[in-house]
Amino acid sequence: MMLDEQYKEIRAMVKKFSDTAVAPLAQKIDHEGQLPKEIMTQLAENGFLGSYVPEEYGGAGMDYLSYALIVEEISRNCASTGVFVSAHTSLGIWPILNFGTEAQKKKYLPKMASGEWIGCFCLSEPNAGSDAGSLSTFAEDKGDHWEINGVKNWITNGKEAGVCIVFAKTKKTPDYKGISVFIVETTTPGFSIIKEEDKLGIRGSSTCQLAFDKVKVPKDALLGEPEKGFRIAMATLDGGRIGIASQALGIAQGAFDYAIRYTKQRVQFGAPLSDLQGIQFMLADMSTKIGASRLLIYHASALKDAGLPYSKESAQAKLFASESAMWVTTKAIQLCGGNGYTKEYPVERFFRDAKITEIYEGTSEVQRMVIAASELKAIH
Numbered sequence: 001m002m003l004d005e006q007y008k009e010i011r012a013m014v015k016k017f018s019d020t021a022v023a024p025l026a027q028k029i030d031h032e033g034q035l036p037k038e039i040m041t042q043l044a045e046n047g048f049l050g051s052y053v054p055e056e057y058g059g060a061g062m063d064y065l066s067y068a069l070i071v072e073e074i075s076r077n078c079a080s081t082g083v084f085v086s087a088h089t090s091l092g093i094w095p096i097l098n099f100g101t102e103a104q105k106k107k108y109l110p111k112m113a114s115g116e117w118i119g120c121f122c123l124s125e126p127n128a129g130s131d132a133g134s135l136s137t138f139a140e141d142k143g144d145h146w147e148i149n150g151v152k153n154w155i156t157n158g159k160e161a162g163v164c165i166v167f168a169k170t171k172k173t174p175d176y177k178g179i180s181v182f183i184v185e186t187t188t189p190g191f192s193i194i195k196e197e198d199k200l201g202i203r204g205s206s207t208c209q210l211a212f213d214k215v216k217v218p219k220d221a222l223l224g225e226p227e228k229g230f231r232i233a234m235a236t237l238d239g240g241r242i243g244i245a246s247q248a249l250g251i252a253q254g255a256f257d258y259a260i261r262y263t264k265q266r267v268q269f270g271a272p273l274s275d276l277q278g279i280q281f282m283l284a285d286m287s288t289k290i291g292a293s294r295l296l297i298y299h300a301s302a303l304k305d306a307g308l309p310y311s312k313e314s315a316q317a318k319l320f321a322s323e324s325a326m327w328v329t330t331k332a333i334q335l336c337g338g339n340g341y342t343k344e345y346p347v348e349r350f351f352r353d354a355k356i357t358e359i360y361e362g363t364s365e366v367q368r369m370v371i372a373a374s375e376l377k378a379i380h
């Protein structure tokens with residue numbers, strides 16, 4: 001799939017930003033486990049926090065393919081910054097844009113696009129991971145307001161968030177059928193961060209356990225129809241998975257670029273490593289997996305932009321791109337030998353960052369469930 005001029009320009013613009021503003025800070029972000037405020041401000045100023053929010057709500061008015069390019073190019077230098085953008089945009093903004101009332105869109109989207117309010121997505125719980133429908137957070141109808149009680153796990157951007165998309169049951173069902181969705185502002189009394197996880201990778205991205213203790217929200221905090229929340233979760237994740245696939249692609253490309261340069265300058269047996277056919281074969285396989293990931297991501301994004309079904313395609317893109325990122329980053333370390341195993345070189349960071357892409361927003365096993373279910377339904 002060829003990108004036309006408009007997308008080439010967007011990629012060039014994000015690449016410049018990523019190489020000048022993100023790359024110099026990537027190692028520090030990983031070591032300190034924190035995204036500097038200046039990066040968040042610059043992301044907002046460049047329109048990357050509201051890329052596909054329509055201009056009437058203060059966004060950049062781009063499409064989803066442009067958003068995928070943004071996440072890829074940023075993640076090529078720093079996967080923590082990449083997922084900050086991705087979780088905020090596809091998990092925080094998109095459900096409001098797609099399911100919100102006009103009043104909700106007017107209230108939240110301009111502040112989210114400007115970065116004043118960062119978004120997060122509160123679905124998973126201590127006992128509800130892949131089986132998201134079994135969550136137990138409950139929102140009780142108190143007449144003039146809702147009261148939310150529960151604990152949420154693995155919440156990306158939990159520390160920075162101003163707005164949470166919270167999934168809670170409003171009917172006590174054993175399955176997904178009683179789930180509704182609420183927009184909760186983190187300044188609401190009863191909201192708190194229980195803990196921030198200490199992780200293997202994406203160390204600059206906050207991953208939090210959040211408590212909702214008698215959190216009182218107004219009636220109009222309900223997003224979409226009551227008890228239709230699981231569909232909203234699944235539809236949101238369909239788009240979110242394109243974002244994570246793009247993050248995985250960026251990680252793989254970053255590791256590959258580094259490995260190429262390393263093998264060209266590293267001399268062993270009297271010649272650069274890149275002269276050896278065994279090394280070239282490894283580079284060729286890495287390049288092919290990266291290229292195939294990119295095509296799957298562009299295809300899923302193009303379907304989404306065209307308003308066509310893309311659930312299977314986004315699962316395929318995430319599955320392939322994340323498993324490719326793990327494979328490519330493993331090979332990148334191999335190509336850099338002992339040096340690649342040290343923190344002096346960036347490939348070990350890419351390797352640690354790649355792993356999470358096989359886990360969050362649906363594990364590789366969940367993606368296979370989605371793909372297989374779709375094929376089994378389509379072919380008689």
Ligand code: CAA
Nearest residue numbers: 123130132133154155156231234235238311360361362366
């Ligand atoms: N879009 C809209 N609706 C959908 C849908 C989709 N893509 N997929 C399913 N649905 C609907 C179905 O139509 C059905 O609705 P009705 O009963 O009204 O017909 C309902 O959802 C249930 O569908 P299934 O029977 O297929 O659901 P299931 O219980 O078998 O679950 C699953 C399927 C794919 C395993 C799902 O539970 C799932 O995706 N689990 C993984 C959850 C996940 O990705 N969690 C990540 C959390 S976010 C995160 O990682 C944190 C972060 O901050 C980054």
